[in-house]
Amino acid sequence: MTxxxxxxxxxxxxxxxxxxxxxxxxxxxxxxxxxxxxLTVQQAGTAAGPAxxxxxxxxxxxxxxxxxxxxxxxxxxxxxxKLTLVLVPKSADxxxxxxxxxxxxxxxxxxxPFATRIAVLVFAPQGLDEKRLTNLxxxxxxxxxxxxxxxxxxxxxxxxxxYASDLADAAxxxxxxxxxxxxEQALFALVRALNPAVSSYDPLGVGRRAGPATMMGQGxxxxxxxxxxxxxxxxxxxxxxxxxxxxxxxxxVYAIQADAADSMTLCAKVQAKGKNKLAYLxxxxxxxxxxxALTEVKDVDLPLGLRSGVPVKLDDAAAWRxxxxxxxxxxxxxxxxxxxxxxxxxxxxxxxxxxxxxRKLAAAPGAYHIQGKWDWDTVKVAGSVRLHRLDDLKTxxxxxxxxxxxxxATGPVxxxxxxxxxxxxxxxxxxxxxxxxxxxxxxxxxxxxPSDQLQVEIDTDGLRAGPYLLALSRIDxxxxxxxxxxxxxxxxxxxxxxxxxxxxxxxxxxxTGSGLDRLEKLDGDRAEITLQPATEDPSHRxxxxxxxxxxxxxxxxxxxxxxxxxxxxxxxxxxxQVAAAxxxxxxxxxxxxxxxxxxxxxxxxxSGSWVSxxxxxxxxxxxxxxxxxxxDAAATVQPLKLHVGExxxxxxxxAAGGDTLFLSLxxxxxxxxxxxxxxMIETDDLGKSDPFALGKVVRLPRIESFTMTDEKxxxxxxxxxxxxxxxTIDKTGWAGGxxxxxxxxxxxxxxxxxxxxxxxxxxWPSPSPKAPLFVWLRGETxxxxxxxxx
Numbered sequence: 001m002t003x004x005x006x007x008x009x010x011x012x013x014x015x016x017x018x019x020x021x022x023x024x025x026x027x028x029x030x031x032x033x034x035x036x037x038x039l040t041v042q043q044a045g046t047a048a049g050p051a052x053x054x055x056x057x058x059x060x061x062x063x064x065x066x067x068x069x070x071x072x073x074x075x076x077x078x079x080x081x082k083l084t085l086v087l088v089p090k091s092a093d094x095x096x097x098x099x100x101x102x103x104x105x106x107x108x109x110x111x112x113p114f115a116t117r118i119a120v121l122v123f124a125p126q127g128l129d130e131k132r133l134t135n136l137x138x139x140x141x142x143x144x145x146x147x148x149x150x151x152x153x154x155x156x157x158x159x160x161x162x163y164a165s166d167l168a169d170a171a172x173x174x175x176x177x178x179x180x181x182x183x184e185q186a187l188f189a190l191v192r193a194l195n196p197a198v199s200s201y202d203p204l205g206v207g208r209r210a211g212p213a214t215m216m217g218q219g220x221x222x223x224x225x226x227x228x229x230x231x232x233x234x235x236x237x238x239x240x241x242x243x244x245x246x247x248x249x250x251x252x253v254y255a256i257q258a259d260a261a262d263s264m265t266l267c268a269k270v271q272a273k274g275k276n277k278l279a280y281l282x283x284x285x286x287x288x289x290x291x292x293a294l295t296e297v298k299d300v301d302l303p304l305g306l307r308s309g310v311p312v313k314l315d316d317a318a319a320w321r322x323x324x325x326x327x328x329x330x331x332x333x334x335x336x337x338x339x340x341x342x343x344x345x346x347x348x349x350x351x352x353x354x355x356x357x358x359r360k361l362a363a364a365p366g367a368y369h370i371q372g373k374w375d376w377d378t379v380k381v382a383g384s385v386r387l388h389r390l391d392d393l394k395t396x397x398x399x400x401x402x403x404x405x406x407x408x409a410t411g412p413v414x415x416x417x418x419x420x421x422x423x424x425x426x427x428x429x430x431x432x433x434x435x436x437x438x439x440x441x442x443x444x445x446x447x448x449x450p451s452d453q454l455q456v457e458i459d460t461d462g463l464r465a466g467p468y469l470l471a472l473s474r475i476d477x478x479x480x481x482x483x484x485x486x487x488x489x490x491x492x493x494x495x496x497x498x499x500x501x502x503x504x505x506x507x508x509x510x511x512t513g514s515g516l517d518r519l520e521k522l523d524g525d526r527a528e529i530t531l532q533p534a535t536e537d538p539s540h541r542x543x544x545x546x547x548x549x550x551x552x553x554x555x556x557x558x559x560x561x562x563x564x565x566x567x568x569x570x571x572x573x574x575x576x577q578v579a580a581a582x583x584x585x586x587x588x589x590x591x592x593x594x595x596x597x598x599x600x601x602x603x604x605x606x607s608g609s610w611v612s613x614x615x616x617x618x619x620x621x622x623x624x625x626x627x628x629x630x631x632d633a634a635a636t637v638q639p640l641k642l643h644v645g646e647x648x649x650x651x652x653x654x655a656a657g658g659d660t661l662f663l664s665l666x667x668x669x670x671x672x673x674x675x676x677x678x679x680m681i682e683t684d685d686l687g688k689s690d691p692f693a694l695g696k697v698v699r700l701p702r703i704e705s706f707t708m709t710d711e712k713x714x715x716x717x718x719x720x721x722x723x724x725x726x727x728t729i730d731k732t733g734w735a736g737g738x739x740x741x742x743x744x745x746x747x748x749x750x751x752x753x754x755x756x757x758x759x760x761x762x763x764w765p766s767p768s769p770k771a772p773l774f775v776w777l778r779g780e781t782x783x784x785x786x787x788x789x790x
Contacts, residue, residue: 028256028267034280036072036258036265039121041065049376053262055255056327058287058375060116068108068121071263078105082128085110088118090288098134117286118151126277150252151283157254159324249276255284287322291374294323294354296383301451303390303424304361306476309353310370310385320349326372326379334367334384345372358387365389391421393472393480399453400567406458407487408465413458417472417482422454423447427473430458432466439463441470460486487565491515493572499687500527500545502553503581507545511575516541521562524575526551529559545576553580583624583681585692586659587616597703597723598775599785605677605695607668608702608725613694617681620659624683628665630675631691640670673699698777700784701725704755706773708762708790715740716764719773719790722749726758731776731783734767739776739783766790 040051044063051067060066066085073081081104087097094114102108104123122133253266268280297311314320324347330340344357354370365388370381402415430439442457456470465488469481491513498509517534519541532542551557555578560569591612592600605611617624622644628651629639642653644661650669656662663679671677678691702724711718721729726746731739740763746756770790774783 028265031254031267032270033072034253034266034268035070035074035077036263038067038069038071038260038263040067040069040262042067043376051262052375053264055264055284056325056373056375058291058322058325059289060112060119060286062112062114064112066110066112068102068110070105070107071258071260072265073105077125080127081105081123081125083108083121083123084128084130084133086120086122086133087112087114087116088120090115090117098130101128101130117288120281122279124277124279150281151285154252154254154283155285155324158256249274249278251278251280253280253282255282287325291326291377291379292316292319292322294379294381296381296385299384299386301386301388301423302356302358303476304358304363304365304387305390306359307355307357309348309351309355310381310383311351311353312381312383313352320347320352323347323349323354326374328373330371331361331363331368331385331387332371334369338364340371341368343370345370354381356385361387363387388421388423390424390474390476390478393420393425393474393478396420396422396472396480396482398470398482398484403484404487404566404568406460406484407489408460408463409489410460413460415456415458415484417454417456417470418452421451422472423451424475425454425472426475428456429471430463430468431471432468438471485565488518489515490566490570491518491561491563493575495572496556496574497572497576499579500547500557500576501579501582501687502547502551505546507547509543509545509576511541511543512539514539518564519561520564522575523560523562523569525557525559526555527557527559547578551578553578579686582687583617583619583683583689585615585617585679585681585689587614588679588692588694589614590695596700597787598700600698600700601784603695604698605667606700607666607671607673607697608699610664610666611695613663613679614656615661615663615679615681615692616659617661617689618659619683619686620655620661621683622655624661624681626653626661626663627680627682627688628663628670628694629678630671630697631678631693632676635672635675635697637669637671640665667695667697668699671697673697699725699728700777701728701775703773703775703786703788706786706788706790713761716762719760719762721758721760721788722755724754724756726756728777729758729760729775730778730780732760732762733774733776733783734763734771735774735785738763739774 039054041054041057041060042051042065043049044061044065054066068083082101083104084101085099087099089095089097091114097113099110101122102110104125122128251268251271253268255264255266257263258265266280266282293315294312295314297313300308300310302308302310314323326345326347329343329345331343332340341361341363343361346355346357348355356370366386368385368387369383370385372379372381396417397419399416399418402417405413405415407413425443428441428443430441431437440459444455447454458470463486465486467483467485470484471479471481473479492515493511493513498511500507500509515538517538519531519534522529522531522543524545524547526548528546530544532544534541547557556574557576557578558571558573559575560571563570590605591614592606593609593611596606596609600606615626625641625643627639627641630636640648640651642648642651642663644653644655646653651663651665654662661681667675667677675697677694677697679694680688680691682688701721703721703726704723706719706721708717708719719732729742731741733739740761742758742760744759746758749755749757772789773786775786776783
């Protein structure tokens with residue numbers, strides 16, 4: 001603890017402690033209580049203010065009255081004990097003066113003869129030799145300076161013990177498992193400053209006690225052993241005894257506040273009484289002059305319920321010590337309404353600050369200014385203090401729009417928190433549920449009230465998508481975990497997107513891109529969109545769309561997507577493009593071969609022979625393409641796709657003028673027997689038409705000849721058919737008759753490729769000599785006429 005300069009001092013010279021005095025009262029930690037008393041000062045004149053405790057006084061002027069009132073004087077002191085004041089004048093050329101001694105057992109008053117900077121109150125239970133005391137103070141020219149140093153030492157001890165006592169009280173209210181508490185740290189610093197010999201004491205090693213004494217006791221003991229700090233190993237008081245009072249043993253004391261606000265208790269070292277008389281010195285230095293002018297460095301926001309520092313600056317930067325002598329601190333509402341609120345304030349020179357104790361302050365949130373008393377004058381600290389209640393951090397939440405910015409691997413992201421007062425949040429970090437590993441999150445350097453929003457920076461590089469907790473810690477130690485989610489990359493739609501055509505009530509489209517499985521809903525611009533269930537492929541997503549009647553070809557429509565895990569909708573500016581009406585086939589007129597031996601029914605197209613169609617299409621464009629295939633993919637041999645003017649082995653497509661296209665093909669090249677043959681016209685800019693039915697593919701036998709033989713059968717005679725695809729015949733017969741099942745299988749004709757012969761049983765006689773043959777094809781119940789006869 002460094003020694004600080006003082007502008008003036010009052011030394012109250014202590015009381016004689018009788019040998020065998022009983023144990024210490026509350027507060028004299030490591031020492032023993034001497035007595036308790038009141039020592040107050042009254043101004044001169046009729047307009048004098050109320051009496052002040054001397055420990056609050058900063059100026060002691062001529063005409064002031066000092067009053068002594070005993071409170072707890074031991075019985076064996078009441079007979080002979082006397083006391084007096086010794087005054088050191090403010091003027092450098094003045095003489096030290098001893099005032100009239102008084103009995104310590106009765107109240108006494110002294111009139112101050114001159115402006116004083118040092119005073120000594122001497123108390124002796126066996127009586128007081130005024131003449132010898134006068135000799136002591138008048139013959140020692142260095143005594144005033146020595147007593148001033150002693151006063152500084154006393155003031156340092158009392159301030160340190162007072163602060164440590166406050167910290168100890170706080171520790172008892174809020175016990176902590178840590179061994180090295182703030183109170184212990186303060187006391188350890190005090191002990192080391194007062195007595196370097198105990199600097200090796202380690203409070204962490206042995207806890208709060210060092211041998212039989214507490215840390216407060218160690219501080220008091222160091223003070224007693226080194227009082228004044230003038231002579232190494234003994235201080236000023238033993239030297240006084242050696243020089244002038246060989247039969248008097250001087251002992252130092254320090255003061256603590258007694259139970260009454262304007263009283264104090266003196267504490268002395270516990271030691272045996274020797275043969276000499278005892279005298280105790282308590283020191284106090286007057287500051288002298290006006291109060292220091294204090295200005296807050298800036299207006300501050302402070303939390304109710306804690307100790308908080310308020311940085312201040314002085315007109316005279318070196319005048320910090322007098323700040324500790326401002327008393328009766330209070331907070332005054334700036335609104336002008338409401339009463340001042342009493343406040344405990346501690347000067348902290350090392351931090352250039354005032355420490356305000358707001359733990360049990362009976363004040364409402366709001367703006368205040370700080371003021372105190374300097375003697376009988378009011379001292380106002382320039383600036384404003386705004387008090388706030390500590391909010392419940394559990395109500396904090398992530399602002400909805402911020403959630404959407406938390407995308408993995410996108411670098412530092414600013415997110416906004418709301419729902420609580422974040423003014424006193426001092427630390428933030430990110431961690432996964434059930435994982436203690438902390439990931440850094442940065443808070444803004446400066447915040448001002450009101451602060452119901454907080455911006456936190458989170459670096460998403462290296463973060464995986466998934467749930468996290470954002471932990472917030474406040475200056476009072478309160479913490480909360482706020483759930484949030486780091487999202488994967490937002491879904492992407494390929495532009496310009498699928499095409500939709502006007503003129504249709506409902507269309508099915510497919511979006512392509514990435515992350516499309518996260519889409520939950522799409523709201524279209526002048527369109528109604530129904531998403532289809534997601535598949536395992538997140539790059540494709542089907543939807544059904546109904547565009548509004550006012551949509552025109554060339555329009556590019558946007559959509560708003562509700563995405564899983566995201567709050568705000570994602571806008572895709574060109575989700576699909578609008579084209580004119582789709583192509584369509586209005587009519588298809590078929591023309592087949594006229595020389596087919598077996599009759600073709602309506603809607604049938606025979607495979608194995610060419611069929612021609614006159615197709616009326618719109619629009620008729622030269623870049624159109626036609627696709628012919630089966631409605632049932634299982635019956636398709638292969639789709640036939642032809643552009644206008646293209647010729648293939650089994651099909652060709654040519655323009656016939658106007659809106660007509662001429663299609664020729666072998667239906668069997670596209671589909672199997674039973675295939676429902678369809679055609680679709682398409683263009684690059686308009687898409688595909690709906691399928692148009694061309695007919696049902698049927699495989700007919702191609703009969704070249706029919707000969708009756710003289711070989712008898714069960715119902716008549718056998719005949720012989722020659723041709724192709726004769727395996728399709730199931731039964732044969734005459735017109736109107738019942739068919740006879742074919743028992744034999746077709747036989748190939750050697751050397752003639754696919755040509756076959758088939759023996760069939762025919763009823764006899766025939767209806768007429770040239771009756772035509774009727775055949776029943778496999779799978780059919782009705783017969784078909786042929787153009788062949790025997």
